[in-house]
Amino acid sequence: MKASWLKWAIPAAVVPVLLLLAYGFKTNPHDIPSPLLNRPAAAFSLTTFSGAPISLESLRGSVVVLNFWASWCVPACYDEAPALERTWREYKDKGVTVVGVDVQDKEEAAREFLAKFNHSFPNAPDPKGRVSVDYGVYGVPETFFIDRQGRVRFKVVGGLTDETARHHLDALLKEPS
């Protein structure tokens, strides 16, 4: 007499596979640490849309939020744009500078984007893509948090939120300068 419960082994065999797949939700395949973390950030000098020069060297001593974006980056750059502006307003008097780098874009479209979101922090085009190459930008948006010593400390892939920005900035600002 065959045990009748044995037949239920077939559906039961599916369970571990499903559990493994469910476990997959807890992990992030994109969570590959940037090799740039904790290394000196690459120097750059760009000219902003309003014509002012901006370089990493000139910002030494303050915490820098370096955000790579583009007007064609729908929807993530549009989603994060208000958060960037809010972050800038909240932290600019605490020794934080937000810098936007516009990647492979048409100037007209980029200016329209900036006007739409009333961005008041410096934004500069990256005409030859040199800065994005130096930072190993894989896609936009990506945001790098650079500490007062000029080292890359955090990298955020995809749209930035107020919470993430606050979390990283508070950590960096707590460090002794």
Next chain:
Amino acid sequence: MIPELGYGATVAALVLALWGAAAAVMSARSGSAALLRSGERAAVGAFALITACIALMLYAFLTFDFSIQYVAINTNRGTPFYYRITALWGALEGSIVLWSWMLSIYTLIVVFQYRRRQPELYPWVLSVMLGILAFFLLVMTIPAPPFERLTPIPPDGRGLNPLLQDSGMITHPVALYLGFTGFTVPFAFAMAALIVGRTGEEWITITRRWTIIAWYFLSLGLLIGGWWSYHVLGWGGYWAWDPVENAAFMPWLTATAFLHSVMVQERRRMLKLWNLSLIILTFGLTIFGTFLTRSGIIGSVHSFTQGSIGIFFLGFLALALLGSFSLLASRMERLRAEGVLDSVVSRESMFLLNNLFLVAAAFTVFFGTVFPLLSEAVRGVKISVGAPFFNLVNIPVFLSLLFLMGVGPLIAWRRASAENLKRNFLKPVLAGFVAAAALRAVGVANGLVLTAMGLVVFVASTIALDLFRAVRARRRSGDGWSAATWGLLLRQNRRYGGFIVHLGILVVALGVAGSQAWSVQKEVTLDRGQSAELAGYHVRFDGLSASEESNHAKVTGAFTVTNGGAGGDVLHPAKKFYPQDQSPIAAVDYRLGFFEDIYVVLGDFANDGSHATIKVQVNRMVSWLWMGGFVLTLGAALAILPDARRTA
């Protein structure tokens, strides 16, 4: 306006599908014809509404309606006309629409074909199909709505992924999805058979043609995918064991096993449980493939967002697998084999072996694909296994399958006599050995290639011998050669359709073996006017030119290729710079040949055009893959013709 209409149509279709599934179940329980008619009308309505969704989406693409997020992401004002149409299935949300649409078409065909013919199974089939359709409509309603509004409306869209702007992208997803969704029909019949308790051969006979159609489209989709990879990606290969490729290959393997094992059930009334399990697995793997490529649990380079879609798919996968396997378990008593295996040397045991190898291959591909996940879960480290693992494990399996492909169709059922073996296999085996020896004599030293080629000749000879004998027998009744051949093919279309599909697979196998063993390449930097030599080809760098296309900038090189004394042919590999993409896209140029392709990829270059780096490849026998696909098409078409013997 379009977003609201589209969303409304989606929700209405979902409601109809749910109602239709429920009505069909109630009618099966109560025998109410009115409820069944209502379920059918719901199926027709769902089809009409999904068609409307497609029409709305196309209209939005053609009119650049960037108020729809999906349109804004997948097109921009420079996108050429055709790619504005194919952009429909260029990303997740649209693919699900296409998937639902195809599924609703299959459902409609099932309604019209079987509403009168299969009164007992049909209501359950309708219910299962509409239930599955409802799941995809649910995905379109909640986690991946294709008509999502975008505010503020951007002046221009992002544009379709440049790699997808290729003719292969018109046909590849369509073929693949016709294959994926097609397996829903045999799956639904299998479920209906289990529910009703009619677990005999009936559901297999009914769905045989459906399975072949789905299998054929899946094969075609895989081959077109290989072609796309070969002429777009610019690395000179057609298969890389990437998770996305594996996702489509696994159901192909189990479906191939299923196509063969059902013959054993039809003939010997064995393997009932096995066949049901195979079709459940095949269906499950089509869902798993979508889950894998869309959920983001395995690294895929293109998606940044990981929405809730993965959870929906996992939930559905769990429901489908647990539900159908439990149903299977509850019907276990009815699934006992009526026949027994008489001898190891018999067709049924060859088919069993074939199944064993195919399922083993599917398992290793599955294992390799989810390995990163497994290693992270168990050891906390993310490790991927690459092509070496898949090749190492699968090459012996596929060589064994080639061998069985020669033996299986001709060995006798039940128990093969020495006479049967000698009559069918002596000459082909000799032919295989002679071919391998001849290749060895002309200098082919690679053992794997010799084995593969020998096996291919062996299998081809068994088919040729069988066909020759059968035609000769018909000739005795007075037909001419061609009349006898045609008569045979049409009268025994199932058998000879299968043989022609086998021939197609052999041609593909030759392509794989030849290209892996004999392709050569080199990378070289050339000054203008300078030449490089590879395998008898001379490639001269003549210069660069820049141009502005509708949606990208392009730098094109001119390279004169000569082979021996023949006149030069100019190849134009290029690099395309799309504003929405960080890295430029290589546009390969190539000349396809019967035995070898010359294939040139433009790498780095000096802006003044003084020098350029290129990769030159001479790829051998790659064209055989595409020719094999053509042969496969002929065979599949023959096999799905109405069975002359059965209806006669």
